[in-house]
Amino acid sequence: GAVVSQHPSWVICKSGTSVKIECRSLDFQATTMFWYRQFPKQSLMLMATSNEGSKATYEQGVEKDKFLINHASLTLSTLTVTSAHPEDSSFYICSATKSNQPQHFGDGTRLSIL
Amino acid sequence: DAKTTQPPSMDCAEGRAANLPCNHSTISGNEYVYWYRQIHSQGPQYIIHGLKNNETNEMASLIITEDRKSSTLILPHATLRDTAVYYCIVRGVGDDKLIFGTGTRLQVFP
Numbered sequence: 299g300a301v302v303s304q305h306p307s308w309v310i311c312k313s314g315t316s317v318k319i320e321c322r323s324l325d326f327q328a329t330t331m332f333w334y335r336q337f338p339k340q341s342l343m344l345m346a347t348s349n350e351g352s353k354a355t356y357e358q359g360v361e362k363d364k365f366l367i368n369h370a371s372l373t374l375s376t377l378t379v380t381s382a383h384p385e386d387s388s389f390y391i392c393s394a395t396k397s398n399q400p401q402h403f404g405d406g407t408r409l410s411i412l
Numbered sequence: 413d414a415k416t417t418q419p420p421s422m423d424c425a426e427g428r429a430a431n432l433p434c435n436h437s438t439i440s441g442n443e444y445v446y447w448y449r450q451i452h453s454q455g456p457q458y459i460i461h462g463l464k465n466n467e468t469n470e471m472a473s474l475i476i477t478e479d480r481k482s483s484t485l486i487l488p489h490a491t492l493r494d495t496a497v498y499y500c501i502v503r504g505v506g507d508d509k510l511i512f513g514t515g516t517r518l519q520v521f522p
Contacts, residue, residue, distance in 0.1 A: 400458045
């Protein structure tokens with residue numbers, strides 16, 4: 299099956315720093331990648347949709363200047379949490395898909411801001 | 413996208429079939445039913461999807477009612493490793509988004 303790799307799997311950093319998370323589709327070219335956030339005991343919440351070579355589309359209530367998304371190639375998308383604060387601590391998950399195919403998910407990045 | 417309704421939790425004995433229901437009464441003709449599951453602290457895993465015919469793969473079977481207003485995911489012989497939250501999601505053709513609801517927490521016990 300399709301493999302999506304996410305890195306790092308776990309990160310702790312100080313408040314005010316920026317954190318970059320990478321999402322790679324390892325065995326297929328993804329036309330679209332998605333970023334989700336999941337708080338404890340809650341469901342996944344879609345943050346943004348990212349297409350290669352174009353600007354990401356953010357869901358309502360998600361700050362685009364806070365969560366920078368770059369999708370430079372068909373196999374790589376990055377999410378940068380800028381000036382992170384404790385309330386940004388969460389489980390961030392990416393997924394990748396080709397048109398009309400099922401989304402395949404990475405194993406997530408657990409972000410803890412001190 | 414059509415909204416789905418699932419029971420919040422279910423139990424199943426190891427080795428028995430787990431039947432997870434999902435209601436999607438407002439589904440429209442070009443919307444697919446997708447099932448994913450999420451094991452604790454991992455990303456969701458794709459299980460199966462279908463439009464109107466029943467589907468089966470190595471993981472599960474998907475039974476969709478004739479009126480398409482509900483479906484059932486069947487894990488034929490549940491194991492302890494099938495303990496997870498199972499999400500039923502309706503997705504339209506040409507719409508790549510998945511909107512996750514609260515899912516069903518399946519607990520498989522020995």
